[in-house]
Amino acid sequence: MGATSEHPISFYQVANAQVQEAFDIFEADELTRVVLGAPKSQVVVNFPVRMRDESYRLFTGYRVQHNNVRGPYKGGVRFAPDVTLDEVKALAALMTYKCSLIDVPFGGAKGGVTVDPKAHSRHELERITRRFTHELGSNIGPDYDIPAPDMGTDAQTMVWMMDTYMNGLGANHKNAVRGVVTGKSLLAGGSVGRDKATGQGVVFAIEEWADDTNFDLAGARFHVQGFGNVGSHLARLLARSGGICVGAADASGAVADPNGLDVDALTRWAAGNGGVRGFDGAESVTRDEFFGLESEIFIPAAKEFQVGAHEAALLKVKLVAEGANGPTSPEGDAVLRERGIVVLPDILANAGGVVVSYFEWVQNRRSESWSLPEVDRRLKEKIRAGYRLVRNTAQEFGVHNRQAAFVASARRLEACYRERGIFP
Numbered sequence: 001m002g003a004t005s006e007h008p009i010s011f012y013q014v015a016n017a018q019v020q021e022a023f024d025i026f027e028a029d030e031l032t033r034v035v036l037g038a039p040k041s042q043v044v045v046n047f048p049v050r051m052r053d054e055s056y057r058l059f060t061g062y063r064v065q066h067n068n069v070r071g072p073y074k075g076g077v078r079f080a081p082d083v084t085l086d087e088v089k090a091l092a093a094l095m096t097y098k099c100s101l102i103d104v105p106f107g108g109a110k111g112g113v114t115v116d117p118k119a120h121s122r123h124e125l126e127r128i129t130r131r132f133t134h135e136l137g138s139n140i141g142p143d144y145d146i147p148a149p150d151m152g153t154d155a156q157t158m159v160w161m162m163d164t165y166m167n168g169l170g171a172n173h174k175n176a177v178r179g180v181v182t183g184k185s186l187l188a189g190g191s192v193g194r195d196k197a198t199g200q201g202v203v204f205a206i207e208e209w210a211d212d213t214n215f216d217l218a219g220a221r222f223h224v225q226g227f228g229n230v231g232s233h234l235a236r237l238l239a240r241s242g243g244i245c246v247g248a249a250d251a252s253g254a255v256a257d258p259n260g261l262d263v264d265a266l267t268r269w270a271a272g273n274g275g276v277r278g279f280d281g282a283e284s285v286t287r288d289e290f291f292g293l294e295s296e297i298f299i300p301a302a303k304e305f306q307v308g309a310h311e312a313a314l315l316k317v318k319l320v321a322e323g324a325n326g327p328t329s330p331e332g333d334a335v336l337r338e339r340g341i342v343v344l345p346d347i348l349a350n351a352g353g354v355v356v357s358y359f360e361w362v363q364n365r366r367s368e369s370w371s372l373p374e375v376d377r378r379l380k381e382k383i384r385a386g387y388r389l390v391r392n393t394a395q396e397f398g399v400h401n402r403q404a405a406f407v408a409s410a411r412r413l414e415a416c417y418r419e420r421g422i423f424p
């Protein structure tokens with residue numbers, strides 16, 4: 001599925017504009033505006049890797065550390081062919097506001113490597129990951145900056161990052177630094193429930209909205225764009241809560257079935273066939289047909305700027321729950337508002353990933369392993385509190401959910417700076 005309509009300003013400019021709008025709504029003080037006006041640090045590394053045909057290739061990687069006033073920098077690492085510094089800056093800023101909104105003691109960061117993970121063997125990906133981690137050196141650390149998976153990376157990527165970081169430290173310190181990354185495998189010290197955490201968080205957020213608005217989720221139709229970590233887990237979990245998945249799209253194409261897709265079978269199909277396209281029994285639909293499906297809930301879970309004005313006008317839903325980061329362009333947002341479609345914004349709806357990353361980090365520090373019911377219970381509490389904060393802030397200021405989410409999180413950051421000031 002191709003990209004959306006026009007977005008004349010960059011992802012970082014869009015994120016910044018959303019924050020500036022929030023600052024104006026609650027009349028943020030000067031220090032808050034100045035200090036949050038740009039990322040604290042931007043690391044760009046070019047590093048060589050030997051390919052399987054013995055040739056050498058130079059890759060470019062990024063780590064942007066946006067803010068750490070509330071705790072260590074935290075944020076995913078993206079592997080995609082079109083990763084840019086601008087995109088990583090935008091995603092890092094969103095992490096600062098997400099962690100503040102959902103109230104985990106982290107700041108915001110993001111990383112990326114400009115690489116198409118599908119074009120490389122497992123061994124090449126391992127060498128790329130290890131060399132990138134080595135280049136980052138002391139720019140990451142369990143008390144300083146803690147990466148996690150994002151698009152194109154997974155638990156295996158995190159295990160390679162952890163192992164590389166550990167081995168740079170010497171035997172005495174190795175086991176004290178498992179928390180340098182989160183989203184690891186269970187064997188490496190990961191948390192149960194982290195693999196599904198972002199999707200689970202989206203479902204908890206939708207359930208809160210349904211409770212709040214007396215909307216019956218049983219039998220509600222939904223469609224999801226992006227069928228990777230976030231999209232496939234949330235589709236499975238929402239179907240389990242009574243939802244009917246009437247459409248799914250990914251980079252390979254889009255499929256639909258008004259009677260409901262078998263999400264488990266679709267997940268197996270997508271894993272074995274490189275995407276949802278061609279799924280047995282489902283109808284193949286165009287991008288426009290996909291957005292216009294008869295459905296109550298749409299969940300973008302692919303990437304930024306997928307819902308432009310055109311797509312927003314096609315949607316027939318009541319609710320857009322943003323699994324992806326920045327999936328709605330400003331033009332798309334304006335159309336959704338005009339049409340009265342409620343948005344659960346990314347920094348609330350997809351915060352489940354960073355919440356369970358925080359749980360993983362805490363478990364690593366305490367050498368504990370929590371049970372899945374414990375992780376899910378704590379995650380649900382966090383998402384519930386975040387949802388209520390956004391709803392109450394929206395009512396207090398008479399604004400939309402996205403504005404409210406940025407207002408609530410920026411106010412928390414402002415409170416920190418008011419108390420602490422700046423050094424010297």
Ligand code: NAD
Nearest residue numbers: 001150151152198226227228229230250251302324325353
């Ligand atoms: P992933 O790599 O596992 O999956 C990405 C999916 O998007 C794939 O199905 C891919 O085919 C699809 N896709 C890519 N380009 C597309 C396009 N142009 N049209 C339609 N589909 C397309 O990535 P993920 O981890 O599931 O992340 C998805 C989104 O969720 C990203 O915006 C990411 O930043 C955000 N997010 C992820 C996490 C996490 O824990 N993994 C947490 C919070 C937010």
